[in-house]
Amino acid sequence: MKLLIANRGEIAVRIIRACRDLGIGTVAVYSEADRLSPHVLMADEAMPIGPAPARESYLRAEGILEAAKISGATLVHPGYGFLAENAEFAEAVEAQGLIWVGPPPEVIRVMGSKTESRKLAVQAGAPLIPGMLEPLEDLAELQSFVDEHGLPVLLKAVAGGGGKGMRAVHKKEDLGAAFDRARSEGAAYFGDERVYVERLLDKARHIEVQVAADNHGSAVYIGERECSIQRRHQKVVEECPSPVVGSELRQTLGETALAIVRASNYRSVGTVEFLLAPDGQFYFLEMNTRLQVEHPVTEEVFGIDLVCEQISLALGERLSLRQEDLVPRGHAIECRIYAEDPLRGFAPSPGVIQHLQRPSGPGVRVDSGVVEGSVVPLDYDPMLAKLVVWGPDRQTALLRLKRALSEYQVLGICTTLTLFRALVDMEVFQKADFHTAFLDQLLAEEGLEELHRRQDPEAEEASLIAAACLASLDAGRLGNDLFAHGECNGWWNEGLRQQHGRFPR
Amino acid sequence: MKWIVKGATAAHEVEVEREGEHFVVTVDGVERVVDYIPLDRTIASLRYINNGHSFHVTAHREAKRSYRVAVGDREFTWDVLTPVEAVASEARGASAGAARIIAPIPGKVVKINVSPGDDVEQGQSIVVLEAMKMENELESERAGRVASVLVSAGDTVDAGTVLVELEAEDHG
Numbered sequence: 001m002k003l004l005i006a007n008r009g010e011i012a013v014r015i016i017r018a019c020r021d022l023g024i025g026t027v028a029v030y031s032e033a034d035r036l037s038p039h040v041l042m043a044d045e046a047m048p049i050g051p052a053p054a055r056e057s058y059l060r061a062e063g064i065l066e067a068a069k070i071s072g073a074t075l076v077h078p079g080y081g082f083l084a085e086n087a088e089f090a091e092a093v094e095a096q097g098l099i100w101v102g103p104p105p106e107v108i109r110v111m112g113s114k115t116e117s118r119k120l121a122v123q124a125g126a127p128l129i130p131g132m133l134e135p136l137e138d139l140a141e142l143q144s145f146v147d148e149h150g151l152p153v154l155l156k157a158v159a160g161g162g163g164k165g166m167r168a169v170h171k172k173e174d175l176g177a178a179f180d181r182a183r184s185e186g187a188a189y190f191g192d193e194r195v196y197v198e199r200l201l202d203k204a205r206h207i208e209v210q211v212a213a214d215n216h217g218s219a220v221y222i223g224e225r226e227c228s229i230q231r232r233h234q235k236v237v238e239e240c241p242s243p244v245v246g247s248e249l250r251q252t253l254g255e256t257a258l259a260i261v262r263a264s265n266y267r268s269v270g271t272v273e274f275l276l277a278p279d280g281q282f283y284f285l286e287m288n289t290r291l292q293v294e295h296p297v298t299e300e301v302f303g304i305d306l307v308c309e310q311i312s313l314a315l316g317e318r319l320s321l322r323q324e325d326l327v328p329r330g331h332a333i334e335c336r337i338y339a340e341d342p343l344r345g346f347a348p349s350p351g352v353i354q355h356l357q358r359p360s361g362p363g364v365r366v367d368s369g370v371v372e373g374s375v376v377p378l379d380y381d382p383m384l385a386k387l388v389v390w391g392p393d394r395q396t397a398l399l400r401l402k403r404a405l406s407e408y409q410v411l412g413i414c415t416t417l418t419l420f421r422a423l424v425d426m427e428v429f430q431k432a433d434f435h436t437a438f439l440d441q442l443l444a445e446e447g448l449e450e451l452h453r454r455q456d457p458e459a460e461e462a463s464l465i466a467a468a469c470l471a472s473l474d475a476g477r478l479g480n481d482l483f484a485h486g487e488c489n490g491w492w493n494e495g496l497r498q499q500h501g502r503f504p505r
Numbered sequence: 506m507k508w509i510v511k512g513a514t515a516a517h518e519v520e521v522e523r524e525g526e527h528f529v530v531t532v533d534g535v536e537r538v539v540d541y542i543p544l545d546r547t548i549a550s551l552r553y554i555n556n557g558h559s560f561h562v563t564a565h566r567e568a569k570r571s572y573r574v575a576v577g578d579r580e581f582t583w584d585v586l587t588p589v590e591a592v593a594s595e596a597r598g599a600s601a602g603a604a605r606i607i608a609p610i611p612g613k614v615v616k617i618n619v620s621p622g623d624d625v626e627q628g629q630s631i632v633v634l635e636a637m638k639m640e641n642e643l644e645s646e647r648a649g650r651v652a653s654v655l656v657s658a659g660d661t662v663d664a665g666t667v668l669v670e671l672e673a674e675d676h677g
Contacts, residue, residue: 343573343582355547406578411547411563414573421578449513452579459560459579461537464517465530466551466562467572468508469541471585472521472528474566475506475640 002027003101003311004068005039007079008058009369010385011291012039015077018307027071029064031057033377038369045071052379058082061089065096075314077101081381084290085112085161101314103268103289110264111287114158115196118284124263126256126284129275131198139179145197146175152200155179157186157193161286164189166233168200203435204275206230207242207282209257210298212269212309214319219261221254222302222321223328225294228436229423231346236416236439237423238294238334240301243394243432244276253282260287269295269310275436293336293386296367300332300390331394333401339382341414342448350378354412359404363390363397376413384415398430422451506639509591511584516591527554551576569630569642589634589641606643606669612636614660619669623651632656632668645671 002025005012012028016039019026028043033052040046047067050057057063059082068076076093078084078101090105102108111117119133130149135158136142146153155178157165165185167178179195187193205228213219226242227235245253257272264287271292273285295306309320340346356372368385370376376384389404391397402424408417423429428438446454453460508519520531530537540552541562549562564574570590573582586594593609616633619625630642649671656668 343580402578409563411565418575418580421580447513449581452581453514456577456579458558459576460512460581461532462551462553462558462560463562463574463576463579463581464510464512464519464532464583465528465537465539466541466549466560466564466576467574467581467583467585468510468519468521468530468532469528469539469551470543470549470564470566470572470574471508471570472506473543 001025001075002045002071002073003075003077004029004064004071004073005043005077005079006058006064007077007082007084008034008037008039008380009383010367011079011081011293011369013042013369014367015079015307016042018305018311021305022308022311024075024311027067027073029058029067031379033375033379037374038371047071052377054082054379058380061086061092065092068093068096068098073098075099075101075311077311078290080290080293085288087112099314101268101311103266103270107264107266108289111289112159112161114156114160114286115194117286120264121260121284124256124259126260127282129198129201129283129285132196135194135196136179139176142175142179142197146172149199152202153197154200155182155195155197157182157190157195159190159192159194160186161190164233165195201275201277201283203278203437205242205244205434206235206273206285206436207245207253207276208271208273208288208292209253210269210271210292210295210306211257211261211266212306212313212319212321213261213267214313215267215316216318218319219258219266220319220321220323220326221257222298222304222306222326224250224253225292225297226432227294228434229429229439230436231439231443233436235294236336236338237420238297239394239432240297240332241328249280249282256282256284260284268313269306278435293383294334296365296386296388297332297334300365300388301328301330302326303329330390330392331397332388332390333394333397335387335401335405335420336383336416337385337387337408337410337420338416339376339384339413340416342416342419343414346416348378348382349414350376350382351413352376353410355409356411357407357409359387359407361400361403361407363400364388364404365390384410387420394432398424418452419448422448422455425455426451507588509586509588511586511591512581519585568628587639587641589636589639590643593641593643604647604649604671604673605667606631606645608634608643608662608664608666608668610634610636610664612641612662614656614658614662614668615640616658617654617656617669619651619654621651621653625649625651625671634662634668643668647671 003019004027005015016026026043028040028046029049030040031052049063083089087105087109090100093100152170155167167182169178182195183193207224209224210222224242226239229237271288274282276282339349341349353374358366365388370384389400391400405421510517510519517533522529527538528541538554543549547565551560551562560576567573571584612634615635625645627648629645631645632643634641652670652672654669
């Protein structure tokens with residue numbers, strides 16, 4: 001048996017590991033930018049699928065299907081992103097006689113439409129954010145919705161996802177412009193200009209339920225994840241369990257999610273997303289018909305392997321999990337490490353990773369798609385790796401996160417590690433007193449560098465002194481001898497000993 | 506040697522001297538004695554002699570005089586300028602967008618980094634001027650095309666000498 005991974009980066013590596021654990025062979029696909037990427041080096045076989053731009057490689061279904069045919073793969077795993085929620089691709093995989101590792105294409109199609117999935121949730125009895133079930137006909141219809149329900153409202157592209165094609169409107173005079181922008185964004189990103197409207201919930205938390213369902217009528221929910229730390233609607237930190245969900249709410253959310261699973265005839269692993277308002281009321285948001293980026297926090301807390309489970313479900317096996325056995329144990333937190341510069345407005349930071357030191361020790365897991373020397377291209381999503389920590393309770397997990405963040409070193413490019421190091425020391429983060437707009441508001445109020453400065457004034461002075469020492473050495477005026485032997489090892493072995501004469505030989 | 510170190514909110518007067526294996530660093534009049542031991546080109550160990558406080562430093566130069574420094578798990582950016590560069594940078598702030606690179610003080614032209622017809626970016630180093638026993642990078646205040654280079658390497662120039670001229674804005 002052989003599985004083709006229609007993806008790259010850390011998730012391709014994650015899937016290869018699951019296949020190894022199951023004894024299944026692996027076929028990687030790669031663009032011209034990825035010949036030496038870890039997923040390609042790791043897989044049993046690797047097939048080129050085109051030039052670096054995703055449109056011409058990882059998003060080009062024909063090339064991937066051809067690679068599957070040539071390699072003799074029997075299963076196709078789409079990962080997340082790229083073609084993972086593309087119903088036509090799933091259909092084409094099945095039409096070629098291959099096994100699609102995911103839910104049936106018709107479920108992907110329904111859940112891919114925000115309005116269709118809302119209708120399905122209504123059938124399943126899930127509470128919906130007050131809003132329309134059909135796309136907006138025109139601006140007049142939007143205005144009458146606002147007259148009835150008030151402001152603020154959120155305009156969403158019907159085909160949208162991943163935080164794109166959404167516009168919040170807080171003032172009545174902005175409605176017309178926002179309507180036009182949402183339509184043009186929907187057309188540009190998703191090829192569908194239809195938009196619908198719903199109330200915008202203030203200070204809501206993002207809570208999502210992991211589910212798994214087999215072909216034999218069994219389904220379970222596997223706890224929830226808290227994903228309220230977001231930047232511009234993109235999750236950056238996720239936790240399991242949610243610090244604000246008790247066992248009663250967990251069961252209610254879980255059973256609501258399962259009602260949607262049954263109503264949609266869902267099979268495979270999947271995620272039902274909810275918003276939780278400050279008053280405790282929760283609302284269906286959408287269902288993601290794939291593996292989530294943040295699946296490891298659930299794995300750590302429930303002691304399961306979601307990717308192995310997903311593959312065995314695709315092979316028609318029965319669920320290996322029983323609801324009564326799924327009891328959360330401890331607490332896990334994940335940080336998404338992006339090649340972005342948090343001190344410069346999160347600008348992309350492509351380049352070569354010149355030095356990489358990963359954290360380790362008790363409770364630390366790193367799912368990474370890069371190694372030292374990796375080139376981070378501009379062509380793809382800038383996520384490099386996920387740092388996941390587990391502890392017997394949230395407090396311990398936070399301390400382990402702080403430890404792991406201090407050990408993690410990436411040089412050559414800038415990363416969002418800088419952001420997480422500031423976050424982990426914040427009282428609001430430690431107390432889990434946040435909501436989906438929290439991080440954007442924090443960054444708007446106080447720059448990250450100011451936050452570092454306020455949190456640790458001693459480090460600021462030390463960094464200033466280090467910069468001045470380094471500049472003096474660079475200027476060549478104060479003892480070029482410190483750098484006399486140039487590169488790391490030669491210098492360490494010779495220069496330092498000669499210089500200081502106090503290091504063991 | 507003396508530096509003006511500019512951060513996100515303030516500028517500091519810093520002097521660095523070598524004293525045996527230590528550095529004596531004076532920041533706005535306050536003296537600190539430290540070990541600064543480079544472990545390779547980007548990693549160093551910084552240790553305060555008086556109290557033993559130790560920091561793992563990772564630093565890299567982002568631009569000619571701009572350093573990004575992580576100390577422990579905190580990250581900062583500093584522009585480390587010679588006093589002359591600091592004056593030039595102040596002048597740039599006052600007359601942003603000027604089309605000429607002018608010597609802010611008397612000195613010797615060490616190096617000219619451009620030729621007539623070159624396209625330059627804002628902040629690009631145009632001329633290296635040695636003055637006060639320091640090499641000072643004189644940067645372009647705006648993007649544009651070099652119209653003429655009026656001095657040669659080795660020339661001694663007075664304060665106010667026009668070194669390089671850019672083409673007028675609408676040609677650049």
